[in-house]
Amino acid sequence: MSQQSSVSAQARLAVSTVIFALSPDTGAAAPSLRLPLVRRLREPGAGRWALPGGWLPVDEGLDEAAARTLHETTGLAPNYLEQLYTFGAPDRSPGERVVSVVYFALVHSDEVERAVSDENVCWFDEDHLPELAFDHRDIIDYALLRLRTKLEYSRIAHEFLGETFTMAELRGVHEAVLRKRVDPANFRRTIEASGTLVDTGERLAGTPHRPPALYRFDTSADPVTPDRILPLSRMSS
Amino acid sequence: MSQQSSVSAQARLAVSTVIFALSPDTGAAAPSLRLPLVRRLREPGAGRWALPGGWLPVDEGLDEAAARTLHETTGLAPNYLEQLYTFGAPDRSPGERVVSVVYFALVHSDEVERAVSDENVCWFDEDHLPELAFDHRDIIDYALLRLRTKLEYSRIAHEFLGETFTMAELRGVHEAVLRKRVDPANFRRTIEASGTLVDTGERLAGTPHRPPALYRFDTSADPVTPDRILPLSRMSS
């Protein structure tokens, strides 16, 4: 056996999370995807922006570590959390070998208001990202690909929204994430046919037009859709 | 910061692989999925069967470590290798904390013949698995789910076969993995429409009936792009 059993010759294990939210809908402009980044204070990569995360404690589960570190660094409570991929190229961090188990999270826009936002934690639009530390740019690109792919076959759009929402809000999530217009009539029928929404019977008042129905996501009738995962090697730009 | 920066308080990183192959087609019986397991020689879990794998060396990439360890333990050269998931529950290995980056691999049947097979390395049918060490049974179940899901929207069935193959052989892969009959006529049209196969012009002689055409997978016209995944679903009867 060629492997070193000396503990000092090990890679260090980190957990990071790509957090997505929609920018608050400010009037006519279509909402866009945003994500929070933290400024690195130490070397390597000091001064650059990076994904929120931290080292994995020896007695903590991966999911728990992701939820904890993202909350500690951003103050956010995610609505949805899923393991994305584990990145472990030997040269991805200069100096020491770091293997990062990366998650992606979805939070709703209201959470963004309550989130920490200072000099060292800042939200960025998906297509105005700053220069990132390590391979974090590749990671975000992969997370975006996975989010977009998954939105089309799974029902996770509602995780961007609150407890109740209108059909137009849900459609807005699809349009913002997929970056394309979606026919309202056909979208409504597709969603209703999936049986994942429940009409609360209430209506959203105060709009300048006909008040839309409010829906709730039906957690009981959740059709478990296995992941459609694209290999990293197939990523295009 | 609550995290220990002492190196001794870290989890150990392992890499394991779920290797799939089809059992050689012995006459009338439909081929089934098989996978090799290795017998554990040390505690914890000594005597039980487990996935092939090993510790991650500090200077080796994850993909490389998966390819190396699966070759060292089974003698196999995989046709396809993709990261599956990282398992890291704190109690999944008694005694010490182990985080396993798990891959899944596809090899073709011919490889199986050349593979190591002795008292400590043995092939098992997917529905006749022995008692497994740690959480390896859960891992295999997840790998099977992923393989079946992926076969329907991606083009990986040919990875179970050799360089050239007949349409019936490719259909046989789908039938074996998905465990259901597939209509030959509709399957042919679906595959041909995807544009992923090239007719070699040759035919397989020696059959008792009309000699079938031999095809090759077209690596250049790779249709698996993030934006448009060709639906290969619903070709059953």
Place this chain on the structure above:
DNA sequence: CCAAAAGTGTTGATCTTACACCCATGG
């Protein structure tokens, strides 16, 4: 010729897509 697998044609059912049109509300 016969049996059986290879390969093609066809048809009704279902799903998708585009868009016309009515409904309900604030102003």
Place this chain on the structure above:
DNA sequence: CCATGGGTGTAAGATCAACACTTTTGG
């Protein structure tokens, strides 16, 4: 009443599933 987004109807086109049918080989 009007403008506008909410919500329904509908018909053409694409796709799917089932199965009849023709082709080609070994024996």
